[in-house]
Amino acid sequence: MLFCGIDLHSNNCFVVICDDNDKVLYSRRLPNNLAEICAALSPYRAELSGVVVESTYNWYWLVDGLIDVGYSLHLANTTAIKQYDGLKHRGDESDARHLAHVLRxxxxxxxxxxxxxIRAVRDLARKRMQLVQQRTTQIVSIQTCLAQQTGGRISGNDVKQLIDADIDKMGVGMVEAIGIKANLAVLRVAESHFRPPHCRFRSME
Structure with missing residues (x-):
């Protein structure tokens, strides 16, 4: 029975295949190319018990691709994996080998x-939340600038109704007005995305 660990990076990965005695049968750095990775695993496929990939920001293509061609995939929660305390030499090969070892x-x-x-819906919800947070950042920035320059206060709802012409009448400096208008431009972009045409912006609250 064989076990594969893949240490995944932004443009390459290190692939290690070990047997049930932790003997390394294959160890090589490969480009992030699904066809090349599949070709490397192919000679060992019949005996591979599983393939473990790090849960990095870019794992989707690799995990999905290997599942699609029939491999048994495991996604490693790398923050919960501890290397041996006495391990003196670490590197990509060591990390991949350790993944295979822990899987075994x-x-x-x-x-x-x-x-x-479902993942696509989750990621879209996360993207939507980023825009909501970005919108809030722009509103607070405008409120802060106006408080600094005029001593006045403006509600979040009133900020959303502002247009560029309103900024020109607020008595702030030219440079400050440019900054506020920039905030408004970003705010409008955030409002325009992920909002169904039939819904008001308050649906994002």
């Missing part, structure tokens, strides 16, 4: 591989 022992802390359709 049945001690791998795993992350959930959410199905692609």
């Amino acid at each position: 022992l049945g001690l791998l802390p795993e992350g959930h591989i959410m199905p692609q359709p």
Whole structure:
């Protein structure tokens, strides 16, 4: 029985395949190319018990691709994996080998591989939340600038109704007005995305 660990990076990955005695049978750095990775795993496929990939920011393409061609995939929760305290030499090969080792022992802390359709909805919700947060940042920035320059206060709802002409009448400096208008421009972009045409912006609250 064989076990594969893949240490994934932005443009390459280190692939290690070990047997049930932790003997390394394959160890090589490969480009982030699904066809090349599949070709590397192919000679060992019949005996591969599982493939473990790090839960990095860019794992989707690799995990999904290997699942699609029939491999048993595991997503490593790398923050929960501790290397041996006495390990003196660390590197990509060592990390990949350790992933395979922990998988073999049945001690791998795993992350959930959410199905692609549901994952897309989750990621869209996260993107929407980023825009909501960005909108709030712009509103607070405008409120802060006006408080600094005029001593006045303006509600968040009133900020949303502002147009560039309103800024010119507020008695702030030319440079400050440019900054506020920039905030408004970003605010409008945030409002225009992820808002169904039939809904008001308050649906994002």
